[in-house]
Amino acid sequence: MNTLLVASEVKKTFIMHMRGGVELPVVANVSFSLKAGACAVLGGPSGVGKSSILKMLYGNYGCDSGQILVQHHGRHVDVASASPRLVLEIRRDTIGYVSQFLRAVPRVSALDVAAEPLLIRGVEREAAREQARGLFKELNLPEKLWSLPPATFSGGEQQRVNIARGFITDHPILLLDEPTASLDAANREVVIDLIARKKAEGAALLGIFHDLDVRNAVADHVIDVSAFAAGKAAA
Amino acid sequence: MTAPMTETNTQNLASYNFAYLDEQTKRMIRRAILKGIAIPGYQVPFASREMPMPYGWGTGGVQVTAAIIGRDDVLKVIDQGADDTTNAVSIRAFFAKTAGVATTTATPDATIIQTRHRIPETPLHAGQVLVYQVPIPEPLRFLEPRETETRKMHALEEYGLMHVKLYEDIARNGRIATTYAYPVKVEGRYVMDPSPTPKFDNPKMHQSEALQLFGAGREKRIYAVPPHTNVVSLDFEDHPFEIQHFTEPCALCGAEQVYLDEVVLDDKGGRMFVCSDTHHCESRRAEGHRGALLGDEPVVEKEAAI
Amino acid sequence: MSDADTLEALAKAGIPAPVKPLLTVEKLTRVYGKRIGCADVSFDLWPGEVLAIVGESGSGKTTLLNCISSRLTPTCGTVHYRMRDGVSADIYKMAEAERRYLMRTDWGFVHQNPIDGLRMTVSAGANVGERLMAVGNRHYGNIRGAAIEWLARVEIDEDRVDDQPRTFSGGMRQRLQIARNLVTEPRLVFMDEPTGGLDVSVQARLLDLLRGLVSDLGLAVVVVTHDLAVARLLSDRMIVMKEGRVIEAGLTDRVLDDPRAPYTQLLVSSILQV
Numbered sequence: 001m002n003t004l005l006v007a008s009e010v011k012k013t014f015i016m017h018m019r020g021g022v023e024l025p026v027v028a029n030v031s032f033s034l035k036a037g038a039c040a041v042l043g044g045p046s047g048v049g050k051s052s053i054l055k056m057l058y059g060n061y062g063c064d065s066g067q068i069l070v071q072h073h074g075r076h077v078d079v080a081s082a083s084p085r086l087v088l089e090i091r092r093d094t095i096g097y098v099s100q101f102l103r104a105v106p107r108v109s110a111l112d113v114a115a116e117p118l119l120i121r122g123v124e125r126e127a128a129r130e131q132a133r134g135l136f137k138e139l140n141l142p143e144k145l146w147s148l149p150p151a152t153f154s155g156g157e158q159q160r161v162n163i164a165r166g167f168i169t170d171h172p173i174l175l176l177d178e179p180t181a182s183l184d185a186a187n188r189e190v191v192i193d194l195i196a197r198k199k200a201e202g203a204a205l206l207g208i209f210h211d212l213d214v215r216n217a218v219a220d221h222v223i224d225v226s227a228f229a230a231g232k233a234a235a
Numbered sequence: 236m237t238a239p240m241t242e243t244n245t246q247n248l249a250s251y252n253f254a255y256l257d258e259q260t261k262r263m264i265r266r267a268i269l270k271g272i273a274i275p276g277y278q279v280p281f282a283s284r285e286m287p288m289p290y291g292w293g294t295g296g297v298q299v300t301a302a303i304i305g306r307d308d309v310l311k312v313i314d315q316g317a318d319d320t321t322n323a324v325s326i327r328a329f330f331a332k333t334a335g336v337a338t339t340t341a342t343p344d345a346t347i348i349q350t351r352h353r354i355p356e357t358p359l360h361a362g363q364v365l366v367y368q369v370p371i372p373e374p375l376r377f378l379e380p381r382e383t384e385t386r387k388m389h390a391l392e393e394y395g396l397m398h399v400k401l402y403e404d405i406a407r408n409g410r411i412a413t414t415y416a417y418p419v420k421v422e423g424r425y426v427m428d429p430s431p432t433p434k435f436d437n438p439k440m441h442q443s444e445a446l447q448l449f450g451a452g453r454e455k456r457i458y459a460v461p462p463h464t465n466v467v468s469l470d471f472e473d474h475p476f477e478i479q480h481f482t483e484p485c486a487l488c489g490a491e492q493v494y495l496d497e498v499v500l501d502d503k504g505g506r507m508f509v510c511s512d513t514h515h516c517e518s519r520r521a522e523g524h525r526g527a528l529l530g531d532e533p534v535v536e537k538e539a540a541i
Numbered sequence: 542m543s544d545a546d547t548l549e550a551l552a553k554a555g556i557p558a559p560v561k562p563l564l565t566v567e568k569l570t571r572v573y574g575k576r577i578g579c580a581d582v583s584f585d586l587w588p589g590e591v592l593a594i595v596g597e598s599g600s601g602k603t604t605l606l607n608c609i610s611s612r613l614t615p616t617c618g619t620v621h622y623r624m625r626d627g628v629s630a631d632i633y634k635m636a637e638a639e640r641r642y643l644m645r646t647d648w649g650f651v652h653q654n655p656i657d658g659l660r661m662t663v664s665a666g667a668n669v670g671e672r673l674m675a676v677g678n679r680h681y682g683n684i685r686g687a688a689i690e691w692l693a694r695v696e697i698d699e700d701r702v703d704d705q706p707r708t709f710s711g712g713m714r715q716r717l718q719i720a721r722n723l724v725t726e727p728r729l730v731f732m733d734e735p736t737g738g739l740d741v742s743v744q745a746r747l748l749d750l751l752r753g754l755v756s757d758l759g760l761a762v763v764v765v766t767h768d769l770a771v772a773r774l775l776s777d778r779m780i781v782m783k784e785g786r787v788i789e790a791g792l793t794d795r796v797l798d799d800p801r802a803p804y805t806q807l808l809v810s811s812i813l814q815v
Contacts, residue, residue, distance in 0.1 A: 017803030018810055059792060061799040084778045084792040085587060105752070105774060106745030119756070378660060391638040395645075395675025399660070402667045402674065405681050406703050471681040 003071075004173050004204040005034040005057070010066030010080065012052055026052045027228040030066065034173065034204035039195055039218045042208050044225035050208045051100075053225065054175045056080070057206070058097045059087035070094055070173065092120055096174045098166030100181060102158040104151040111136070111146045114164040121169065128168075135164035139190055155182040167194050174198060176207035180214050192217045254301040254334040260284055264302035264457070268448060271459035276421030277389070278372050283455040293326060294452030296349045296368035303364060303448070304330065304347060309337045311345035316353035316494070316511035323351070340514050352415070354436040356493050356515040359445035361462065367430045369451035372458065374418045374428040394426050397469055405474055414479065419466045426469070427458060435478045435494045440466040485510045486528040488519035561623060563588045563729060563761050564609070569618035571608050577785035578604035582618070584780060584790065588728065589759040593776035593793060595766055595808070601785035602765045603733060609763060610650055610731045611640050622729070645672050649722030649730035653737045655714035658721070659706045665692060665717055666702040672725045691720040695750060712743035716750065723754065732764040736771055748774050769812055773797055781805045 010030035016022050027049040034040055042050040055061040057068055059079050068079040072094045079090060091097070096117070105113065111132050112119075118128035136146055139160040145153065150161045159182045166174065176195075180188045188211065195218045198205055206223075209215040215222075252258065260282075267281035286294040304310065310330050314323040318340040326349060327338045339345050342357040349366040359365060375385040378396050388396065397418050404412045417434035421427050429440060430449060440447060440460060447460040460466060470476035484491045486507035493515065495508040507528050510516035520529070562585035571578035579601035586592050594602045607613035609620055611632050621629045625647065632640055644650070652658040659668055669688040670678075678684055689699050695716035697709075706714050715735065722730060735751065736744040752775060755762055766772055772779050772793060779796050781789040781804065789802040800806045 014799075015801070017806045021803075055798070060794050062791075062795060062801070084795075085590070087792055087795075088777055105749065107749040108752075378663065387637075391641055393641065393675060395671055398674040398679070399663055399667045399671050402670055402681065402684065403663050406664050406666055406685070470679075472679050473682050 002036040002202075003033050004036050005071070005206075006067075006069045007032055007053075007057065008067050008069075010053075010056060010068060011064040012049070012056060012061065013064050027225065030056075030225075030228045032223045034206055036172070036202045036204050037199050038220040039199055039205040039207060041215055041219040041222045042206065042225050043222040046210075048225045048229060050225050051177060053228075054097070054177050054206065054208065058095055058175055059091065092117075094172055096166050096169055096171035098163055098174070098176045098179045100159075100177045100179075102150055102162045104149060104158070106151065107149055109147045110141070110150045110153070110161045113150060113161055114168055117165060117169045131168055132164055135168060136160070138194075139164060139187060156184065156187070159183060160187065163191060163194070167198070170201065170203075172203055174203055174205045176205060176209075178208050178210060180209065180211050188214055251333055253306075254304050254330065255287075256284065256298065256301045260298075261302040264298055267457040268299065268302065268459060271448070271457050272446070272461050274425070275460055275464050276419075276425030276427040276458060278456040278458045280455055281457050283452045286452065288325070288329075290453040291370065292322060293349070293351055293368035295450030295454075295457070296351070296366050296452075297326060297329070297450075298452060299366045299448050299450035299457060300326075300330065300347060300349050301334075303366075304334055304336060306334070306336065308346045309339050309344055311339050311342065311348045311514075312350075313348065313353055313355065313512075313514075314351045315496070316355070317513045319513060341518075342514055350432075352431045352433075353494070353511060354432060354439045356490075356510070356512040358439075359443055361444045363445040365443075365445050365447045367432075367447065367449045369428070369430040369449045369456070370453070371416075372428055372430075372449065372451040372454050372456040374416075374426050389425060392424070394420075397426050398471070401469060401471065401474075405471070411470065411474055411476070417476075418469050420469060421460055422465050423467075427460075427466075429466075433479060433494055434468065434476075437466070437468045437476070438478065442466075481508060483508060483527075485516060485519075485526050487526040488516045488524045488529070489526040490516065490519055490524065560588050561627075561629075562586060563590075563623050564763075565619075565621040565629070566609055567619045567621075569605065569608055569615050569620065571604050571613065571615045577601070579608065579782070579785045582780075582782075582787055586729075586761055586763065588761050590778065591755060591760075591762040591764065591776040593764050593766060593772035593779040594782060595769060595772050595779055596782035596788075597767060597808075600782040602767075602782050604785070605782065606731055606733055606763060606765045610648065611644065612650070625728075645675055646725045647727050647729065649727045651715075651718055651722055651730060651732040651735050653734035655706065655711070655718045658718040659714060661707045662705060664703045664705055665697065665709070668706060668717060668721045669724050672721065676725065687724060688720075691724050692717075694723075694754070695720040696746075710743075711739055712747060715739065715747055719751070719754070723758065723760075726758065727760070729761045729763075732762060734766055734768075735764065736766070736768065744771075751775060769797060769809065781808065 008031045011028040012026040014024040014026060016024060030053055042053060044050060052061055056063050057079065063080040066080060069076045070079055070090060072090050077086060111129050114132035114135065115128035118131065119125060141157060141160045145157060150158050163179050180191050192214060195205060264281055267279040271277065271279045284298060286297055288294060310327060312323040312327040314320040317323060330336055331338055342355040347364045347366060351368045373385055375388055375396055377400055379385050401411050415433045416428055416431045417437055419427050419429055419437060429437060442463055444462055446462055449458045468476040481495050485493060485495060487509050490510055494511045496511040497506055497508055499506050564586040567583050569582045570580045582605055594605060596602045608615040620632045622632050623629045666685055666688040669691050670684040673684050673687060689702055692699060692702060697713060697716060706717055709717060736747055739747060748771065764775055776793045779793045780787050781796065783804050789796055789805045796805060797809055800809045
């Protein structure tokens with residue numbers, strides 16, 4: 001199986017200058033790989049640094065040290081040291097991300113929020129919207145909401161917009177930060193199905209799922225983040 | 236250091252130099268004029284002097300005339316085309332007194348014609364100088380109040396703003412409604428304000444045989460259009476430049492294709508349109524041309540008798 | 542592996558050749574006597590990229606913007622701009638005529654206060670059309686047509702085309718200023734606090750409009766703002782300034798979500814939560 005992402009010895013510490021420069025070690029020695037057509041799950045108690053790892057892979061957080069090699073346009077690039085421009089390009093074409101919370105933009109309709117990743121890649125607007133409509137239908141998002149800005153939606157509705165936005169593209173790598181947290185059982189099933197389809201298409205997925213049913217349904221293997229707890233870094 | 240006093244007019248006004256201004260000042264103005272001629276349409280700053288008349292009465296034109304006039308010149312002064320209005324009469328008298336030159340109202344006979352807001356109907360010939368009195372020399376002033384900026388715009392040929400003004404005209408009135416002080420481009424380079432002459436006169440500036448000098452006393456600027464210079468009125472492709480057209484000929488001399496003034500005859504709405512160029516009108520009448528209101532001879536007799 | 546290697550690989554893979562930076566700022570410094578306006582600022586800006594310069598009042602961000610946009614001569618340092626013919630030119634070595642031509646064709650400048658960027662006593666149509674006339678367009682009908690089209694793009698009704706901007710609301714004026722700048726389809730637009738002084742709802746509308754225009758036209762933008770929310774919404778990258786110097790620079794979401802410098806952490810923690 002093709003390895004699409006390799007993290008090796010990634011370390012992250014927060015230095016809180018507002019609190020007298022206290023150092024908060026988050027994770028260290030993070031090493032794992034993601035293979036095409038499989039879904040890995042980050043496991044471990046909350047606060048152990050699962051979200052931080054996802055954010056580092058996406059370039060949202062910086063890394064103190066280590067490498068995150070990604071297959072990007074047929075080459076290996078290191079997200080940890082990539083220029084902002086390259087990170088944006090990797091996000092556009094290689095790594096997708098479904099965050100836990102939707103960052104709504106004023107006045108932009110739910111449909112356009114979901115279609116945006118395709119627009120950035122140069123897909124024609126109507127075609128992109130059509131795909132978004134398909135996903136909304138699948139996720140049972142009431143049609144009357146599609147043309148409204150999602151800022152006032154409920155948590156579950158916002159999350160479904162977010163999932164549509166994340167799954168609309170064919171990114172080879174997809175990061176999922178608790179995509180099912182605010183969903184009912186029926187919609188959780190839809191997400192499980194979406195994940196299965198991504199795997200079948202050969203994408204490498206990495207997720208955080210607190211819901212055990214979902215986790216068991218999608219996980220091919222579990223990466224125990226406790227092993228990367230910063231305290232063990234020195235070992 | 237004493238300036239040569241060769242041209243002092245000792246007969247009438249012992250204390251004044253020839254043509255009122257001292258020789259140093261005249262030389263300074265001549266230098267500005269020469270520079271203006273060398274750079275057609277460019278506004279040359281000059282050290283404008285106080286003249287014995289208020290600003291707005293032609294102090295710029297008077298200084299230019301004073302700087303170029305010689306004993307053999309024949310001066311004509313018009314105000315809105317007329318030789319006989321206060322401004323024209325005063326300036327003519329001023330130079331008759333301070334320079335002792337001959338004056339005339341006949342356009343072809345004059346060597347220098349100082350004008351306020353008209354160009355004579357009779358085509359000018361080589362050797363004549365037309366001196367314009369200019370109130371606001373800066374054509375860009377309408378939209379750009381900063382002198383530093385307008386100078387830069389001239390220097391860099393940034394004339395888009397001129398068309399903004401014309402655009403506004405069309406947007407508001409459906410056509411270019413600017414009827415006087417209509418901006419022109421001189422020899423393909425400088426945009427120039429032709430002074431508040433009616434746009435009817437703009438074509439006369441183009442390739443004129445005569446030298447055209449412009450003096451703005453209060454604004455301290457001199458500019459010039461040498462003979463045989465291209466002077467093109469600004470316009471849009473779909474709204475080309477047009478001069479005014481009059482529906483009827485001059486009521487006194489019957490002239491067509493001339494600029495007419497409206498004259499109110501009574502308080503019952505009676506009016507007539509007559510040549511603004513009084514010399515042109517008079518010479519046509521002398522040649523026997525008769526306008527609609529000149530049917531009965533007594534009217535002329537009565538006028539002449541006054 | 543370096544970015545350069547990656548980009549080279551892209552070219553081999555048949556992916557469109559990587560573009561070169563549109564704007565290259567090197568060691569730009571402006572001092573006012575003994576005081577520093579901005580010091581030693583360097584960055585590249587690529588076509589279609591939005592860069593936010595953030596900082597408190599007096600941090601030097603407006604001085605920097607003015608130095609980059611040729612409105613204020615820097616004390617030292619260079620600003621290179623890649624012209625449409627692909628040649629990179631030092632904007633302070635250009636003839637003034639060329640620089641000013643660049644400013645009104647390939648560049649735009651959106652002022653915080655629309656009064657500084659508009660002609661308040663000429664109609665909206667003429668405000669938008671001015672740049673077209675400045676580059677030699679002499680067909681009234683075409684100019685007016687383009688003006689109306691641009692008013693529509695910034696959501697101003699066609700029937701306001703002959704109204705003067707003094708009769709417009711603050712938000713409309715700002716949108717008009719944007720249309721006036723974009724009519725010549727510039728590749729680079731400078732913005733100084735474009736949403737400053739507007740009501741929140743008006744601000745949201747303007748931001749949305751700007752986002753749309755920036756992505757539709759592929760504009761490169763340098764936007765100065767003290768509002769981190771504006772920076773997050775509009776920009777790809779950001780520079781944090783304090784006392785004239787760059788404190789932190791990078792991907793906008795990384796600087797905001799994982800700020801490193803003490804000052805940036807203070808700035809980010811000072812955002813009011815709604």
